[in-house]
Amino acid sequence: MKGDPISMSSELVDALTILEKEKGISRDVLVEAIEAALVSAYRRNFNQAQNVRTDLNLANGTIRVFARKDVVEEVFDPRLEISLEDAQKINPSYEIGDVVELEVTPKDFGRIAAQTAKQVVTQRVREAERGIIYNEFIDREDEVMTGIVQRKDPRFTYVSLGKTEALLPPGEQSPNETYNPHDRIKVYITKVERTTKGPQIFVSRTHPGLLKRLFELEVPEIYDGIVEIRSIAREAGDRSKISVYTDRPEVDPVGACVGPKGQRVQAIVNELHGEKIDIVKWSDDPSKFVANALSPAKVLDVLVDENNKATTVIVPDYQLSLAIGKRGQNARLAAKLTGWKIDIKSETDARGLGIYPRSETAGDIDGEGPELFEDGDPGRTPEALAVPDAKEADLPENGGKDEEIE
Incomplete structure (x- = not known):
């Protein structure tokens, strides 16, 4: 059954070289895989159970098959063992326990070897490409792609x-x-x-991270780290709120995100097919932050309960439904954005409970005193505070009632 070494196609040798250069697959890895597959092919096609090894020589382009047999005193399985006497006929230096390799390359093994090598190379190329794709995309988790x-x-x-x-x-x-x-x-x-x-x-398409990455793409100040997105609350397809911050007094973080004539935020709204976006200024003062987060509603006062991380927000009567929002959405998003529980009360209810006004400066939410409405709107009380740090891409529909959101 033994034949001469099988000559390997020069195309296969060339293919291994090309794969190493273009796909980054080591030739040694491919050769090792081909040799292992050739062993299986030899056993399967020639009904051989002995321990064999294949040798793929790239230098001269040959494939050889060797049977490996243990040197023993008494042979019980001639497929796996060889007597010391027979081993020493091959080489006098063999001793008990050594392994003798005998070439058993079949004469018609060439076609099988070629098919096997092709299959292994194809499989390894596929695996390598999958590995390349995995390594490329595992580094792009939490990123946006088109x-x-x-x-x-x-x-x-x-x-x-x-x-x-x-x-x-x-x-x-x-x-x-x-x-x-x-x-x-x-x-x-x-x-x-x-x-x-x-x-x-x-x-x-619904992850808050998408909104963050879109702002990074549209707003250079965010990409450069001048403006920072501190938190995001999103109900995808309907409305979102983001809070932004900068430590540079000359930079308006909200204005930077809105852009000239609203162009930057409008580009994001268009990408999200009309999803409304409120952009508010972040503050480490919970009363300011919560007041800003309830944009576009105007806030009179915010009572803070540090122990329970809860706030009671007082708004003018005519602003109550706007503050709560349609199906409680505005208050719910504000609670998610700030991480604080929010209980919204009308000015009338707050006065009835004796929690408003607290003092002459009760309306001083932004630290600069109240900003009064003077537009002649008879529905607006003079105490209503306009929150100057909140801007939005669109306004919600009014509706709702007193509600605690968390």
Whole structure:
């Protein structure tokens, strides 16, 4: 059964060299994988159970198969063992316990070897490409990429990110959006997993991180670190609030995010298909921060309970429904944004409970005294404080009642 060494195709040798350069797959790794596959192919195709080793010689382009047998005094299994006497006929230096290698390369092993080598190389190339994609995208978790919608099924919307497809689950899809093939959308990469079928990349259109990254793309001051996004509260497809801060007194953090004529925030609103965005100034003073967070409602006073991390916010009667928002949304988002419980009361109720006014300066929320409305609106009380640090992309519908939100 023994034959001459099998000559390996020069194309295969060249392919191994190219793969090492272009795919970054070491030739040694490929050769080791091919040799292991050739062993399995030899046993499968020639019904051989002995311990064998293959030798793939890239220098002269040959493949050889060797049977490995242990040197023993008495042979019980000739497929795995050789007597000391027979071993010493090959080489007098062999002793008990040594391993003798005998070439057993079949004459017709060349075709099988070529097919096996091709399969192994193809598999390793696929694995290497998957590894490259995984390594590229694992570093892009929590980043935004632009993708193209490919197709949809009940489980996912599939978004092409160039080298691979990402999965957009229904729970991560914005309720005010529909996704059609060839649509170009920005997605937030939430998770990258290594699986037997290759890397799986999960993306989102509802994650608060998407909003943060979009502001980084649109607002140079945020990208450069001059303005910092401190917190985000988002109900995707409907309304979001973000708080911003800067330690540079000459920079208006809210104005920087809004942009000239609202261009910067409007670009983000357009990307999110009309999602309303409130931008408020962050403050380490909870009374100021909570008042700002309730934008666009105007706040008279904020009573702070540090122990329970709760606040009672007093607003003019005509502002109560605006402060709470439609289905409690404005107050709910403000609570998420600030991390404080918020109980909103009308001025009439607060006076009836004796909690407002606290003093002559009760309305001094922004530290500079109250700013009074003088537009002649008969529905507005002169004590109403306009919060100057809050700007928005759109206004919500009014509606609601006294409500505690957390």
